[in-house]
Amino acid sequence: MASRSVTELVTAELRRSILSGALAPGQSFSLREIAGLLNVSFIPVREALRNLEADGLVVIQPGRSATVAPLALEDLEAIYRLRRLLEPDLARRSCLLISDAELDRLAAHAVEFGDENRSMDAIYDGHHEFHLALLGPAATPWDTRMLTMLWRAAERYVRIGFGLLDPDPDEHARRGRAHEELIAVFRRRDPDAAAQAVFSHLDHNEQLALGALRVLGSAQQSS
Structure with a gap:
């Protein structure tokens, strides 16, 4: 023990x-x-x-x-390819299963992502909990295991991107709004809309990570 x-x-x-x-x-x-x-x-x-x-x-x-492990474009693309297969499908089913009380709790939680005084570690701890709670009603233990592995693999890339944007106060507000919008879509109990909202959320984060890789690549070439 x-x-x-x-x-x-x-x-x-x-x-x-x-x-x-x-x-x-x-x-x-x-x-x-x-x-x-x-x-x-x-x-x-x-x-x-x-x-x-x-x-x-x-x-x-x-x-x-x-x-x-090095940061690599092909790894990032593979991570998000797998996430797009898993997360929108879970969202499609979870939006019909998750309770109104849980959505209310997550809505209050989403506001915290706009707090510019929160550390990156605190944001990410809360971010994982938020998305797992949102998709959890439809997730099996294997789904949860795979999600956790993919989120950890993606986190290095996205944290770099968030770190580059962190000085901008508007970015903090955008993070809060993005998660509030996910809750609003889930409240509609529309599987197609929920799947599309999660897909778009993934797409934004992947583009953010790709941008961070480009910045790092340019810095390494100029050094």
């Missing part, structure tokens, strides 16, 4: 460091470095890296080292 708890804590800390960019794409590190930094043994670090490799966030090297 204690070993599993330590592994979960190490996994969460490494994931946070990768998603925030503290561990940059392509950066290599040894198990010894991570174990020393977190004051734990090799065993939970090794297990944590296996978890993160399954999420596509690290590449484990032969021996006792790992590399943060």
Whole structure:
């Protein structure tokens, strides 16, 4: 029990460091470095890296080292291709199952995405909870498992895009409105409209991530 708890804590800390960019794409590190930094043994670090490799966030090297997975256009396109297959279909069914009380709760939650004082970590924790609650009534455990993996894989890309836009106060307001509009569409109990709304939401976030990749590519070419 204690070993599993330590592994979960190490996994969460490494994931946070990768998603925030503290561990940059392509950066290599040894198990010894991570174990020393977190004051734990090799065993939970090794297990944590296996978890993160399954999420596509690290590449484990032969021996006792790992590399943060690089950001790649083909990976981003694959992630969103899979999300478009899964999420609009879940939205189509969930809009007929989700309760009015849950939609009211999520509507209050959506307003928080417009708060420019919230940290990126807080926004993303809430963002995952929001979308899982919205699609959850139609999701099986396997759907939830796949959604979580895809969201974690996409998060690095979208966070970079949001980070570039973060200084603009209008962007915070747009985030709030975008999620309020999803709730409004689900209230109509129209499966086609709900599926299209989620599809459009995915399309916007993918374009945001693509823009971030272009900016990073230009910066690397000029450096």
